[in-house]
Amino acid sequence: MCRLSEWAARAVTVLACVSLCLSASALEISNRYRSPRNMERRVRSSTRLIVLHTTEAPARSSLNKVSDRGECHYCVTETGQIYAIVDRDREAFHAGRSMWQGAEDVDKYSIGIECVGYHDKAMSTVQLAAIRSLVAELKRMYRIADQCVVCHSHVAYGAPNKWHPFKHRGRKRCGMLFAMSSVRRKLGLSSKPTFDPDTRAGRLRNADEYLRRVLYGNVDTMAAAYGVAPKPAAPKSAAPKSFVQRPRPKLVAPKPTAAEPRSIAELKARGYVDHGAVTKERSASKIAGAAWKSPRTYYTIRNKVIPGSRLDPAHIEKGMHVWMRK
Numbered sequence: 001m002c003r004l005s006e007w008a009a010r011a012v013t014v015l016a017c018v019s020l021c022l023s024a025s026a027l028e029i030s031n032r033y034r035s036p037r038n039m040e041r042r043v044r045s046s047t048r049l050i051v052l053h054t055t056e057a058p059a060r061s062s063l064n065k066v067s068d069r070g071e072c073h074y075c076v077t078e079t080g081q082i083y084a085i086v087d088r089d090r091e092a093f094h095a096g097r098s099m100w101q102g103a104e105d106v107d108k109y110s111i112g113i114e115c116v117g118y119h120d121k122a123m124s125t126v127q128l129a130a131i132r133s134l135v136a137e138l139k140r141m142y143r144i145a146d147q148c149v150v151c152h153s154h155v156a157y158g159a160p161n162k163w164h165p166f167k168h169r170g171r172k173r174c175g176m177l178f179a180m181s182s183v184r185r186k187l188g189l190s191s192k193p194t195f196d197p198d199t200r201a202g203r204l205r206n207a208d209e210y211l212r213r214v215l216y217g218n219v220d221t222m223a224a225a226y227g228v229a230p231k232p233a234a235p236k237s238a239a240p241k242s243f244v245q246r247p248r249p250k251l252v253a254p255k256p257t258a259a260e261p262r263s264i265a266e267l268k269a270r271g272y273v274d275h276g277a278v279t280k281e282r283s284a285s286k287i288a289g290a291a292w293k294s295p296r297t298y299y300t301i302r303n304k305v306i307p308g309s310r311l312d313p314a315h316i317e318k319g320m321h322v323w324m325r326k
């Protein structure tokens, strides 16, 4: 009885909370996938970060998974629909093994937003607009600065394992695109973290150089998709003005990358050298260093060629050969 009435009282609070949120922000938030785990979760004592994730799966399965497990506070689909999963003031289990500025277990002090999509694929404008509105509302509520809106890959870290005998950043590339300038502009975010506080302090070591360049460098593979193209070159022709065709501003499609090598013969033809096989003692990162997950490092096994950027660390096999230039 008592539990029931307590539950009812909480449900009323939750409903009140959602409608308050609605009236304050005009955001349409659905409760259809509210997590059954919600009431088990502790209320957070602080909220310092907003962590953006990519589900790496289609909407239906993503929503079912995050709801069943209580893995985020909100989930935003490709059509821009926002679902509330766990109450925003409670802990959701979204960040896993994580650390930021020396503070472990980021779930304890962050809000997690799962965005249906992939860490290396552009999202629709309507989805980005919904994420932007939601983030703006949460930033306002919790007084969170732009540089505290981070990606899961900023904060996730890996425990020492057979590939990395040290605690390392680069366990995940989840949400990686949200660190790119063109995407942040779409989200209305004017700044981002400029360095990794935990690798700088020596608490972690970097294990994914490509990810580091996306998070803290200028790598922006989404720029073309969002129409941020390099300025067209000035016409060189000395022809009279009326003959100069001015390039019309337009969305520039991403430049197709050179086809990836598909065989050992092609690797060799492009100047790649076999740096030997991965063994228990000789990990991929020992062989290739920080470039072990670079798109320019390749792995071969059973005549398959896999670029480092698509290598799943959980499926590195003994006997995989590492190919690099030089």
Ligand SMILES: [Zn+2]
Binding pocket: 052, 053, 054, 094, 152, 174, 175
């Ligand atoms: Zn994630």
